[in-house]
Amino acid sequence: MRTPHVVVVMGVAGTGKTTIGPLLAARLGVPYAEGDDFHPKANIDKMSAGIPLEDTDRWPWLDAIGHWAHGRAGLGGVVSSSALKRSYRDRLRAVAPGVVFVHLTGDRKLIEDRMSHREGHFMPTALLDSQFATLQPLEPDEAGVAVDVGGGPQEITERAVKALDALPDITE
Template identity: 70%
Template sequence: MSSQRVIVVMGVAGTGKTTVGRLLAEALALPYAEGDAFHPAANVAKMSAGTPLDDADRWPWLDAIGDWIRGRAGLGGGVVAASALKRSYRDRLRTAAPEAVFVHLTGARALVGQRMAARTGHFMPAVLLDSQFATLEPLQEDELGVVVDVSGSPDDITERALAALRRLPTPQN
């Protein structure tokens, strides 16, 4: 896999995007960015209150992530964690970096719910998980990416992601 690509680790809340994203970045010797850090304060407040974001809330967030990935695409690649739940959100990110690769972390609702309930110090309450699953549009065949099951340890998940990424075609520069 080319280090020129930006990898977007996507999926619903609680799938381990941050943990796996950091591990992928470390394994690939790429910089990592936390997608949650790109949210404006109003988005964080809305989610903290248990209110799902709508598209109008997400566009500025996606554009900020897009600015980061556009810059990283020209500087050797990078890894960013971002839910990117809808095709339209991923399309928006691809306008910033057409060769971006999506790693869709996926798992059973029960497992993801358990993991989400067990985490501490995050603004996203477990009550929003159902809205995340309802919004999710899985990767489509024409989208460059891989689907990785989140069962097992973070290291297991990361190894599966790395193996899947290695099987992708290399970008044409």
Template identity: 70%
Template sequence: MGVTGTGKTTVGRLLAEALGVPYAEGDAFHPSANVAKMSAGVPLDDADRGPWLDALADHLRRLPAGRNTVLSCSALKRAYRDRLRAAAPDAVFVHLTGERALIERRMAARTGHFMPAALLDSQFATLEPLQPDEPGVAVDVSGTPEETTARALAALAALPAPHRP
């Protein structure tokens, strides 16, 4: 989870590979209207995110019992994470964090993504970081994707047993 440009897709894929589980890209679950809105530089609101969160939750519910996965998605608000946890009670979040300037530079360098850098401020304004009672870890994204993934794996391994992947 995290704001746009933190490397959720790249780190998510690396994390899934390291854990030996399937990977799902949360952006692929957005209705086309959401993609069009974001592409036009218009931030999504809670009503826009509702169908997307429902699709993500449905994906999680369809996983076979005992099957883990890595699902990258912004999950910016506690209420969104609560909706996902309702579908997957054992969900553990990896909150990718970083300095705004670093994330903006990375967004400017990427190609082929619908989310413009102009929406970064709205993402930070919406973000509700993980709270102490939420199962998960915060991981800084400075450095390479491989370094971020290693930090995420170490942080996950340090979680109490019921929350470790």
């Protein structure tokens, strides 16, 4: 049996990374880490004020996630991270080469609606446009799958598991 990979659940704010990540981890039998917990306070303060992060803000955050993923190499795990740009995913892979991405995708209207109904999150819907403008979907040479976020959490999780199972490099 191959060693488990670390899965990075990615996508714009509001796609359900924090909901699907733990469900996917439970389904795969591996630990989950919330990517937002790796943000320094300055990043959270900035986003809470409606100010988009710059790349220089993201590098330490991505490095921290990458180090967690690297520490889970051979053990498996699931972590959430927007990972919107190819350069961000490249940075994660530089620290943790075996990561696999699950890109949660969906219609902007659906995602905005979901964001407007969540409570206690620092990311305002005002930043959604900047998220979509920044988003660079997975490229063919990147290990990962795109999963539509239409439907309920269990349905989305099952789609993610099936898509991951279909990747020849992470399953037997």
